Amino acid sequence: MIVWGLNEPGECAMIVEETENGKEVGKVDYMTHTLFGVAIYGALKKTDMDVKTKWAFFGASVGSSVIPDIDIQWARAGADYLMSHRGITHSFLMVPVWAGMFSLLAWLFFRVKDRRLFWTAFAGVLLHIVSDWTNAWGTGLLEPFTSRRYAIGIIPNKGYVFWAMAAAIVPFLLLFRGEKQRTRLFRVFWGLAALYAGFQIAHSAYVYADLKNDGFDRVAIRADRYPGGLSYYAKKDLEVVEGRHEVGGANGVVREHRIDPVDVEALMLDPSARSLLLFAPFVVTQDLGDEIRVFDPRFSGRVSMLSVNIPKA
Structure with a gap:
């Protein structure tokens, strides 16, 4: 169960994870989605917003960034976790549905009607789905038309790099209290995140193209928790090879499966x-x-x- 304690929207957020039988219920990637939601809100221009409007946008930003994972509530209880989690709630089809829901909630709770709320929530949901697609666990992008999971594996499931970026920005958030200054800092976070994603895409694309040139018909990638390293899995006929590719480090096949x-x-x-x-x-x-x-x-x-x-x- 996730418990929030808030004083002002975006100023003080405390997340508490309860445990059952000593095991963590929450997941690190769930908390990273929450971080993305806070960062979306932080990057918005809010100089023309009153307090109610700010709360409405904060709720839409954070809520939309985590809402697809609502399926974890029933996926835990089901025998088929693989198909229960990251299914229909993570489909592209649901993006406008979730966004519309948060626009409606903003009106019901805060009496705020603003078309920017829809697009803010739209961005939050879409970012959640795309970020899940980029890691090795994948997501049901095209549910309910197909139950197949899609994954490209270029970003690790654990968001340590994004948390490191956030940690680097926190001292500046404490130092600079102005609204415009803080907005710029959150936009710096997104700039750093984009650079990291771009590096991961370039590294993965290089490895993918190299394996394809070697005649492998199927290639899968699983990124390391930190930049510069990844594992690859390539299939050719009746053979699957597992290998490593590290920028400036060791490269090559480490295991083969028949x-x-x-x-x-x-x-x-x-x-x-x-x-x-x-x-x-x-x-x-x-x-x-x-x-x-x-x-x-x-x-x-x-x-x-x-x-x-x-x-x-």
């Missing part, structure tokens, strides 16, 4: 295998005799929900 041919249509009849096949860009299948093992090579079988063993019929 794919055993199986009946994919038969695998789709098993709910767990079907979810994994829809979730992963491609999978490794291994014939274990009495069972078929299917796993997402990006996690090398280290994550239990991304590796399933299916008894042979």
Whole structure:
């Protein structure tokens, strides 16, 4: 459960994570979405806004940035977490729906009617969906038309880099109290974030193109938590290779997987295998005799929900 304590919109925000049985309920990426929402609000021009209008924009900025993750409330209780989380709530189709909802809430709670509220919320939801798309866990961009998850893996799931940028700006926020000065600082944050994203895109594109030139027909990427390093997974015929590419560091293949041919249509009849096949860009299948093992090579079988063993019929 996330608990907020606020004095003024955007001035003092405290997030508390409650735990169950010693395990964290919240996720770091959820908190990064919250950071993005605060940064969206901070970057807005607010010199012409009264207090109610500021609260309306703060609510729209932060709320829209986290609302797609409302599905975590029912995904935790379901057996099929992969398909329950980042599904319809993360679809491009829902962007104007969520934005319209926050415009309506601003009117109901604050009696504020401003078309900029819709576009602020629109930006918050879209940023959430796109940022989830950029990490290895992906999202259901085209729900409900297809349940397939889309991921490009160029940004890590954990937002440490963005938090480092925010931490660097905090002292200046404490030093400069003027509205215009703070707005500029939040825009500096977005400028730094854009530079980081651009670097990740360029690095990933270089590795992707290099692997394609080597004849691999499928390529997946998983970025490190910090800039300059990534893991790649490339499929050619019945082989999947896992490798590393570090800017100015070690590069090359670190592991290989052999794919055993199986009946994919038969695998789709098993709910767990079907979810994994829809979730992963491609999978490794291994014939274990009495069972078929299917796993997402990006996690090398280290994550239990991304590796399933299916008894042979």
